[in-house]
Amino acid sequence: MKLVRSGGLGGLEMVATVDAADLPTDQQDVASTLLAQDLRGPGTSRPGGADQFSYQLEIQHDGHTVLRHWDEPEVPETVRPLLTSLTRQAKPSR
Amino acid sequence: MSHQPLSCILSPDLLHKLALDTTAKHRSTILNTLELDQSFRLRRAELAARQVVRPLGSMSAGVGGSPNRSIYDQRHSTENAPGTLVRKEGQGPVKDVSINQAYDGFGFTYKLYWDIFHRDSIDDQGMPIEGLVHYGDAYDNAFWDGAGHMFFGDGDGQLLTDTTKGLDVIGHELTHGVTQHEANLTYSGQSGALNESLSDVFGSLVKQYHLKQTAAKADWLIGKDIVGPQLAPALRSMKAPGTANQYDDQPADMDHYVHTSKDNGGVHTNSGIPNHAFYVTATTLGGKAWMAPGNIWYDTLLDSKVTPRTTFTLFAAVTLRHARSRYGTTSKEAQAVQAGWNAVKVRAR
Numbered sequence: 001m002k003l004v005r006s007g008g009l010g011g012l013e014m015v016a017t018v019d020a021a022d023l024p025t026d027q028q029d030v031a032s033t034l035l036a037q038d039l040r041g042p043g044t045s046r047p048g049g050a051d052q053f054s055y056q057l058e059i060q061h062d063g064h065t066v067l068r069h070w071d072e073p074e075v076p077e078t079v080r081p082l083l084t085s086l087t088r089q090a091k092p093s094r
Numbered sequence: 095m096s097h098q099p100l101s102c103i104l105s106p107d108l109l110h111k112l113a114l115d116t117t118a119k120h121r122s123t124i125l126n127t128l129e130l131d132q133s134f135r136l137r138r139a140e141l142a143a144r145q146v147v148r149p150l151g152s153m154s155a156g157v158g159g160s161p162n163r164s165i166y167d168q169r170h171s172t173e174n175a176p177g178t179l180v181r182k183e184g185q186g187p188v189k190d191v192s193i194n195q196a197y198d199g200f201g202f203t204y205k206l207y208w209d210i211f212h213r214d215s216i217d218d219q220g221m222p223i224e225g226l227v228h229y230g231d232a233y234d235n236a237f238w239d240g241a242g243h244m245f246f247g248d249g250d251g252q253l254l255t256d257t258t259k260g261l262d263v264i265g266h267e268l269t270h271g272v273t274q275h276e277a278n279l280t281y282s283g284q285s286g287a288l289n290e291s292l293s294d295v296f297g298s299l300v301k302q303y304h305l306k307q308t309a310a311k312a313d314w315l316i317g318k319d320i321v322g323p324q325l326a327p328a329l330r331s332m333k334a335p336g337t338a339n340q341y342d343d344q345p346a347d348m349d350h351y352v353h354t355s356k357d358n359g360g361v362h363t364n365s366g367i368p369n370h371a372f373y374v375t376a377t378t379l380g381g382k383a384w385m386a387p388g389n390i391w392y393d394t395l396l397d398s399k400v401t402p403r404t405t406f407t408l409f410a411a412v413t414l415r416h417a418r419s420r421y422g423t424t425s426k427e428a429q430a431v432q433a434g435w436n437a438v439k440v441r442a443r
Contacts, residue, residue, distance in 0.1 A: 011362020
């Protein structure tokens, strides 16, 4: 799977590509859920906000690819640990 | 006075159809109505977008000249509602340095806006200033949420460190609120880059005003005090866009404008162009950048011609108009503004 985090105060794009098998079991479960359904957090992105992160998660499985996208503060709490874990492995892309 | 009774009663589509099926005289009237109607609709949409939600409990009307600050500790959660109130206006310092830095930084930011531009807080009506610190776990960011709150992460120590350490960063985030209340620049493309640039300009002025630095003395770096080793020495340079760190790809003029879909059309990238125009204006004039250059940029931010989709060219023209009207057509201030936009190859006339 591939995570692209963009935006933020620095505007620096960060990219991580990992094998889901290397993730903790609970995060693999979240990735499996995301294959089947989109998840949304309680927050709503407001016009007028600035410097917030956007996340795009690309998950490949059995020959098909699923794309999920969240803008802060829409990130659901169930997905947050997965994004945090992937972000820690991310590198600047420019 | 000529009334346009059709305005906003009939839909634009119906007016278009009527215009096709009528005489030339009536067609002209209908087209005038359409034009008025469209401008009214746009104005109404802009006004609606400018209605920023004030934080709860914020309706107390204070006397201008003193901020109303509240700092909340999010305790490393990513909860978007304010957490524990840990310092409010008038209370003394606490043990946690991040809380004090946010409180003090808001105070210095309020002071620039009040002392120089006679603006009473984010909305010019004494709006409470609310900062949420220790947001997230090693969170590499600070942001404005569009609903009256500024969030500050502690950083991971590599890209960013404690984001409350940057007075220019605090000024940057609060200025996003000011911009939302005024021009309400759409956060995409050139208007988004202007939105970002205004935050860098006034964030830098907050720092310069606090340190009593002249334009020549200032370093014109953004985020110098919050970057970790990977982004050292700073996030951005208004003096030399594209040189602030190893990943900095900001252009310094329109010949190098970056067309991209990333980061809302490169809002943190192309902001280098208007940033550098301000730097050249300020250093051409010399002295205190918060005086003439700051006032010209502030007048422009408040000008009704600067609407949500404003381009660099329009913004430049309005800065030049304000420089001429405030200081004179052939004044050194107007010439410095012209020099600023010339340097970045944006036509201002």
